[in-house]
Amino acid sequence: MKVKNYIQLALVSVGLLLTGCEQSFEELEKDPNRAVTAPASLVLQGIEFDMYNNTGRPFSSEMRWNQFYAINYNYYGNNEYQWSEMPNHFYTLKNVVKMEQEAKRSGAADVNPYSALGKFFRAFFFDQMSARVGDLPLSEALQGTSVITPKYDSQKDIYLQVLKWLDESNADLATLIAKGETSVAGDFYFGGDLRKWQKVVNAFKLRVLTRLSKKEGEAELNIKGRFAEMLNNPTQYPLLTGMVDNLEFKSNNFNKYPSNPDNFGFDATRQNMAQLYIGLLVERKDPRVMVTAEPAGAELKAGKQPSDFTAFVGASSGEDLADMSEKAGRNNGAGFAPGAYSFQSRSRYYTTYTGENVFIVGYPEMCFNIAEGINRGWATGTAEDWYIKGIKASQEFYGVKDGSLTMTYSKTGGRDAADFARYTVDFNFDTYYAQPLVKYSGNNMAGLEQIITQKYLAFFMNSGMEAYFNYRRTGFPKFMTGVGTGNSGRIAMRWQYPFSERTTNEANYQSAIERQYSGKDDINDLVWILK
Template sequence: MKFINKLKTVLVAGGMAAAMFACTDLEELNVDPNNPSEVPASYLLTSGQKYAMENVWDEWANGRFGLVYSQYWSQQAYPSESRFRYRDSSVNSQWISYFAAGGLKDLKASMDIAMGLLENDAIVGDAKDRASNQYAVAQITRVWLMHLVTDIWGPVPYTEALQGNDVIAPSYDKQEMIYSSLLTELTEAQSKVVATTGVDGDVIYNGNMAKWAKFAQSLKLRIALRMADRDNGVKLAEVVAAGGFIAGNEDNATLVFGSAPHNNPLNEDRKTRADFAASNTMVDLLSDMSDPRMGLYFDPTEASVIAGTPEYIGVIYGLDDNTANNLDISEYSQPSAATLYEKAPGIYISYPEVCFALAEAAQRASNATLAATHYEAGIRASMEFWNGQAGLAGMTRTIAQADIDAYVIAHPYDATNWKTSLGIQKWIALYMQGHQGWIEWRRLDFGVLRSPVAGHDRGNGEIPVRRPYPTDEQTLNLSSYSAGVEVLNTEAGFTGSGEFQGDNLNNPVWWDMTKGTQVAVDSDGNPIP
């Protein structure tokens, strides 16, 4: 896996750093001018942005976890993961890839260097402004990743995280505190944005600070929406009133991958493996709704194309190993080129998501008319975005404007059942953002997701609402881990004993007020009591 190579680099670099302290003045005779000992903040920013997205979008974190738990994809190989028998090693790897092997680590280092420049009175003018932007961009990206981390696990190291040898056993912070701090961090970042200049090393917006300001405010919207059931929407109303969000697909926060070896990690995986296919959960829903995104999300089955009657069929979610391993993949729909072409972007946050968030905010403020307007805008923006991706991928299938208009008319906003109406459309629009699709299902409880047809290999029969902590934490950071589990229980409102308690798949995080009672459906789409 890519993160292993990066971790080796971290360990080797750590060993070199330790060795340097043992050197004498002879080290002055051994300085390589082509390999500076101090890495520029811009390099660390590029590295942090790239690794953060790669480690979220790859086969392991997105493929075997996000896209499977959200049931966008089913597995033709290793189907036990669709039955929630996660590999302890993959959980350990995901944790390490976020905290140690790039991502959060490099972004913090970029912030530290930028802050040093800001505190240096000798740095003035444009150099000072660019350092301010450097800090802001790294901080916004770091908040994006840290927010995902806490939504996956709940209480996690935050205050004491990434302190190196100063804190080798970081404590776990309450998610409530992390949420508050992330919003504060975004406000700080916004205050440091200097719109009249740019920033070096930014591979998301290429230094366009006006777009970074929109990214920060849109991320505030996402965070405030997640906690709306806990604070009765107070922070959400405040954020919405401030405005300044991503206002079109041209503002989307994405990392556009390049040609190999810098290509989309799922594209790279697909070159040698075909472990995943469309899930019947997704295909059946799109089919029932006559959703024209079907042809942009998936390919018709190979067998049906050969027969001259193209059709879309998803692999049944959560098959037993024997059945899955004997599938003929030509009989099932595969992810389309629009989703897996070489330069297909990784998405931090997008305009369609912002539209649906604003729709929900309006509904919570009892403005169903405004909610319907944003809801429709979200559907249109989603279809337009995927039309664009299909074109970039060289696909001939696109969605005609008349079909977009007809779909919007056929699926109007339902204010009476707004969680289902909004939730389903948002889930469809979040395709390929596996983590976010799963998180929104946990929050809005809109059904759709199915219980694995072959049963659950772990858990109590419920669809997971979090990831267990890595076993490495129990070995290397036991005291903090144990305290973190107690915080998890307390924030969920549990006392005494119960089936949802402890470090398991079914213990909900702080903002999840349903306490693990999300509605699941069986293999026929019927609600499970």
């Protein structure tokens, strides 16, 4: 009986081996422990997280390059504009393709929520990359193994495609909504609400049109016509109506805000506020400075009150890092040594893991973009109205509104409740707005500078590198330079291409570098949209 069983077992084993030999190579190379498919809803979540995590988080190097804060301790980095390769979002774009494929595989129609959002994501990430480097592979990119050395498309063609994707995304979302298909599974930004996503798509298109301001004379881009069409057709192009429509990331105890109780001992005194940001708020007597920053210890020691705007001092990003470190002051083991510079607010950023919501596409920016377009003559309307809406929205995000405002600062440089002291300041928007630096000067260059400056202030710790991109495009506000910013006292104008392109796509890479930058992948050259 045992012999018979052994023979049967052997025959079964041989049969299995023979069956395995009939499998294709593609089947055999699949790893049974690794998934090759995933629900489109799950892929969407990864893409959405990358929008926040890989494009400029709060209190990151990007925010130093925006000159919102500065590092004063070289172990953690520096304030130099010595960039290398751009952030490579092609990995995320591959997931966008996968999301679209999985939606179709599950039986979705050609126009479905994932395909509509996919067009927006393609526009978003190609804009993020092209704004940094210029020409990129696009028309032959994301083709898998069928095209392994894709050609580079011109930056003009890239932005034509970006605008086309945005128009198609808006139209597809409108079609879905009209049919009653108003939600998408897996979305953690809006709980799946496609109506809010449609507003974001159009607000982002206004950002792109504003980004292309130096090319307003390019007939094919038609910046003025596209901008006016959007403002004149609110039904076709719905826009954000307030802060509730923001595309924003909300931290929690798992995905913690970058400045939080866990890292207080590491960076609370090793990164101080930058003078560009602090100085603009102080000059305008803007209470936002009292919400985001602490009064400088040395100024309080000298007798100033925390309610005195001049008690808030930032360090020039161009200052020598060793000098900044010496002036900043930190806990020397015997208590906090008051320093010359303001630090970020302990009560706002180091007593909680949730910090504040981080805008990716926000209502204040949209208001300022509309104001800028009207200032430039792209559309009819009242730029001042949108300018005021943008200021008020940003201020109210920080709790700044008419009345008596309660502010908090740390007396000892600690973060415990016992260390905090409170003070009050009175605020009236009409009084604030009446200041010459704030009141809109009209549709002229002075008015444009005011719009861009207030947009800069509203970008504090959000929207990635948009503050820098606006400075690079307009020169406002003027960034500070010096030995601390490196690069021979220059603000870098672009990133380099991924180093892998020099070996895996060398011919096309070299052609693109020669065509755009005379053969040098230099961070100080101008991309086409800036020329």
